[in-house]
Amino acid sequence: xxxxxxxxRLLKTLPGQDTRPTLARVREAVFNIWQGTIEDCRxxxxxxxxxxxxxxxxxxxxxxxxxxxxxxxxCTIIQQNWQQVANSGQTFKVLRGDVLQRLKSLEGQKFxxxxxxxxxxxxxxxxxxxxxxxxQLLAQNGEIAVEHSPNLWNVGEIPGLEICREKVYGNxxxxxxxxxxxxxxxxxx
Numbered sequence: 001x002x003x004x005x006x007x008x009r010l011l012k013t014l015p016g017q018d019t020r021p022t023l024a025r026v027r028e029a030v031f032n033i034w035q036g037t038i039e040d041c042r043x044x045x046x047x048x049x050x051x052x053x054x055x056x057x058x059x060x061x062x063x064x065x066x067x068x069x070x071x072x073x074x075c076t077i078i079q080q081n082w083q084q085v086a087n088s089g090q091t092f093k094v095l096r097g098d099v100l101q102r103l104k105s106l107e108g109q110k111f112x113x114x115x116x117x118x119x120x121x122x123x124x125x126x127x128x129x130x131x132x133x134x135x136q137l138l139a140q141n142g143e144i145a146v147e148h149s150p151n152l153w154n155v156g157e158i159p160g161l162e163i164c165r166e167k168v169y170g171n172x173x174x175x176x177x178x179x180x181x182x183x184x185x186x187x188x189x
Contacts, residue, residue, distance in 0.1 A: 026172050027056060030145055033165075033176070034113060038062055041112035044137065046099050046128060051078030053115045058085045058092065065092040066111075068102045099124060103131040110139040117147040125153050129177065133160040144177040 031038065039061035045054040048067035057065055065082065069075050075096045082092045095102045114132060118124040125148065132138060143164065150173040155163070164178040
């Protein structure tokens with residue numbers, strides 16, 4: 001199976017619904033919202049699936065892309081897809097394993113854009129977003145986009161983060177988070 005992304009590039013996907021790719025209209029909406037902020041950004045893709053969001057970020061000029069995916073079969077496809085679209089000035093890494101454990105391993109790194117699309121019925125939403133805040137993975141002016149079913153997930157408060165916008169596209173919803181102003185630190189140099 002395959003899907004098309006930015007620049008009419010064709011990506012491989014796994015058969016079945018185990019790694020449900022982000023819908024084209026949702027992918028396009030995210031990149032329209034983040035237009036002008038992808039080039040040279042550091043992108044983190046959680047529950048990466050086929051890697052379409054990270055591939056799209058690479059196509060649009062992200063300098064560094066990290067994906068976390070539990071399925072080893074999916075990791076192989078993500079690696080192939082990202083190799084196909086990345087240029088020599090870009091770096092990417094695919095981490096296989098549990099998203100919560102892998103987030104801890106990224107502590108100390110900062111990402112400008114984080115995309116999180118777990119299985120809609122999973123219990124990962126709250127703990128993963130809390131882990132992003134706890135390990136301070138979001139850069140100063142960064143944002144997190146969380147894809148979810150509008151009917152299945154009710155967000156709880158997350159210390160250090162605040163919802164900055166919400167969008168609904170049929171059966172898919174997106175919540176965008178930014179650092180809460182009281183948690184932002186400023187460089188005094």
